[in-house]
Amino acid sequence: MGDRVEELKGNVKKGVGKATGNEKLETEGEAEATGAKAARETKGAAREARGTVKKGLGKLTGDEATEAEGKADQLRGKADRLG
DSSP states (O other), rough: OOHHHHHHHHHHHHHHHHHHTOOHHHHHHOOOOOOOOEEEEHHHHHHHHHHHHHHHHHHHOHHHHHHHHHHHHHHHHHHHHHO
């Protein structure tokens, strides 16, 4: 959730900079929002990959709980990536 908050703060800063004609503030906000979005997407992709491995391990061993946890991690990772 922290990356989403940082992304929002960056977008607000960008908007204030644009509204006030402050190019420096606008640029800083855009950079902060872009960085936070990239971090969120990276973390989501990693969680999705771990979920894929966990799901496969559960399927391979016949452990339905592990397989379900893996699927849940995949979905959460995808949601994190997409925002």
